[in-house]
Amino acid sequence: MLLSMKAIDKSFSGVRVLTAATLDVAPGEVMALIGQNGAGKSTMIKILTGAYSRDAGDIVFEDKPVDFRSTAESQAAGIATIYQEINLAPNRSVAENIFLAREPRTRLGLVDRRKMRADARAVLKRFNLDVDVDRPLEDFGAATRQMVAIARGVTQNARLVIMDEPTSSLDEREVAVLFETIRTLKADGVATIFISHRLDELYAICDRVTIMRDGRTVAVSTMKDISKIELVRSMLGKELTAFTARVHGEDIAREPFVDATQLGAGLRVRDVSLSIARGEIAGLAGLLGAGRTETARLLYGADRKDKGSIRVAGAEKSYAAPADAIRDGFGFVSEDRKVEGIVPEMSVRENMTLAILPRLQKSGVVDTAEQQRIVDRYIKALGVKCASPEQPIRELSGGNQQKVLLARWLCMNPKLLIVDEPTRGIDVGAKAEILKLLRGLADDGLSVLMISSELEELIAAADHVTVLSDGYSVAHLGAGEITEERLMTAMAHQDEEAA
Numbered sequence: 313m314l315l316s317m318k319a320i321d322k323s324f325s326g327v328r329v330l331t332a333a334t335l336d337v338a339p340g341e342v343m344a345l346i347g348q349n350g351a352g353k354s355t356m357i358k359i360l361t362g363a364y365s366r367d368a369g370d371i372v373f374e375d376k377p378v379d380f381r382s383t384a385e386s387q388a389a390g391i392a393t394i395y396q397e398i399n400l401a402p403n404r405s406v407a408e409n410i411f412l413a414r415e416p417r418t419r420l421g422l423v424d425r426r427k428m429r430a431d432a433r434a435v436l437k438r439f440n441l442d443v444d445v446d447r448p449l450e451d452f453g454a455a456t457r458q459m460v461a462i463a464r465g466v467t468q469n470a471r472l473v474i475m476d477e478p479t480s481s482l483d484e485r486e487v488a489v490l491f492e493t494i495r496t497l498k499a500d501g502v503a504t505i506f507i508s509h510r511l512d513e514l515y516a517i518c519d520r521v522t523i524m525r526d527g528r529t530v531a532v533s534t535m536k537d538i539s540k541i542e543l544v545r546s547m548l549g550k551e552l553t554a555f556t557a558r559v560h561g562e563d564i565a566r567e568p569f570v571d572a573t574q575l576g577a578g579l580r581v582r583d584v585s586l587s588i589a590r591g592e593i594a595g596l597a598g599l600l601g602a603g604r605t606e607t608a609r610l611l612y613g614a615d616r617k618d619k620g621s622i623r624v625a626g627a628e629k630s631y632a633a634p635a636d637a638i639r640d641g642f643g644f645v646s647e648d649r650k651v652e653g654i655v656p657e658m659s660v661r662e663n664m665t666l667a668i669l670p671r672l673q674k675s676g677v678v679d680t681a682e683q684q685r686i687v688d689r690y691i692k693a694l695g696v697k698c699a700s701p702e703q704p705i706r707e708l709s710g711g712n713q714q715k716v717l718l719a720r721w722l723c724m725n726p727k728l729l730i731v732d733e734p735t736r737g738i739d740v741g742a743k744a745e746i747l748k749l750l751r752g753l754a755d756d757g758l759s760v761l762m763i764s765s766e767l768e769e770l771i772a773a774a775d776h777v778t779v780l781s782d783g784y785s786v787a788h789l790g791a792g793e794i795t796e797e798r799l800m801t802a803m804a805h806q807d808e809e810a811a
């Protein structure tokens with residue numbers, strides 16, 4: 313084995329999060345690490361890399377017992393980590409990011425920019441990535457940023473690369489590029505630990521899988537010997553109460569709530585029409601860059617439209633700012649929880665009720681009983697795993713932070729909820745729960761616009777789907793027409809034309 317973690321225990325202020333957890337990885341192997349939100353995956357990784365200390369257990373890496381005290385130490389020993397939230401310097405160039413804090417030097421001790429750029433180009437070329445290494449990282453999308461993080465690891469002679477949910481912000485094309493990268497690493501004998509909630513991916517790239525549940529390692533298997541149903545059963549410790557897909561019958565004529573026609577703004581949204589009725593879940597599909605998020609931003613007033621019309625409950629609207637849309641009952645759950653979302657130091661309770669504080673106040677005093685009632689309700693409804701509502705949100709696992717954000721908007725009782733990748737980073741069990749909850753709210757009259765890269769999710773939850781390609785709405789699929797094949801055909805629309 314390249315890595316062997318044995319009987320790892322860890323508690324945070326008296327709360328056990330890992331109990332005798334184990335993880336073994338062979339050289340050149342791609343090991344999947346899976347489990348529900350809060351199962352302990354990221355904690356296991358942080359203990360390995362020295363970000364957290366362990367309470368008990370042994371770690372052997374390359375046949376030597378190790379006890380890394382910092383991530384710098386584990387890096388020096390050959391372990392590269394791509395975290396759940398990428399931590400690179402966005403305003404520095406690609407080359408600088410790859411060599412940050414270990415820039416090649418000239419004999420005079422100055423940074424050897426020429427060598428740095430050449431080396432950066434060389435390593436990216438190995439992964440078939442053609443990017444201008446002088447441009448700042450922020451000019452590039454999530455996929456490239458991730459690849460840069462990987463390149464950074466590889467140039468440190470990593471023997472083990474850890475990827476904590478690398479694909480959650482990637483579209484299918486980008487996932488394919490990432491998988492190629494992992495295969496290149498594998499060919500060089502570099503092992504990978506791959507954490508993901510998208511189970512289908514595991515079969516495409518992983519050799520073995522380690523399954524965690526409630527802080528314990530409950531199963532290890534070769535991928536080819538375990539079915540998806542068994543994976544899920546082991547993760548959840550029970551059968552998945554599957555989200556029963558809506559029976560797509562006929563289109564039901566409903567009262568429209570939002571009607572957008574021929575919207576355009578800049579280059580990303582050229583001509584988009586869509587409508588969302590009361591009580592329905594409208595899907596918005598498309599590849600990355602198709603203009604989905606940009607369209608949503610036009611609807612709720614974050615960006616101004618150049619052309620087209622937006623009618624809300626029958627009246628022409630032109631929101632100058634999101635606050636105006638919120639006043640009309642709009643809610644928006646962003647795809648990027650780090651930027652728009654959480655206040656790390658605040659508690660789960662505070663984060664959840666941030667937006668409704670004005671409503672909870674009676675003559676300047678917060679009605680704490682009402683606040684508690686709301687918080688308890690959503691913690692239960694979404695299955696938020698936390699020690700108590702008073703726990704700082706930064707201590708929650710990634711998926712559980714996401715649930716708190718969703719709850720923040722739900723407790724405002726919006727009329728329209730726009731959700732951008734609502735189940736990103738959320739485990740299969742909780743995903744079904746969230747879709748069920750949205751369905752229930754829709755049945756009570758809520759309108760939902762759901763942006764999703766996961767076709768399965770659209771098929772299961774949406775009443776109809778608008779497909780965008782290159783800034784145009786290229787297809788509207790009604791009830792009974794939403795199939796994987798039709799979605800894919802529509803999404804590839806532009807490419808087909810080009811071909």
Ligand SMILES: Nc1ncnc2c1ncn2[C@@H]1O[C@H](COP(=O)(O)OP(=O)(O)OP(=O)(O)O)[C@@H](O)[C@H]1O
Pocket residue numbers: 324329347348349350351352353354355356697698699706707708709710711712737739
């Ligand atoms: N610094 C911390 N302080 C207190 N509790 C923590 C801390 N870090 C993690 N935890 C707790 O440890 C448990 C495991 O969290 P971890 O982040 O390892 O889960 P995960 O398996 O990575 O989940 P996800 O799929 O949501 O990313 C959670 O209950 C979490 O709240």
Ligand SMILES: [Mg+2]
Pocket residue numbers: 353354355396476709710711
């Ligand atoms: Mg995690």
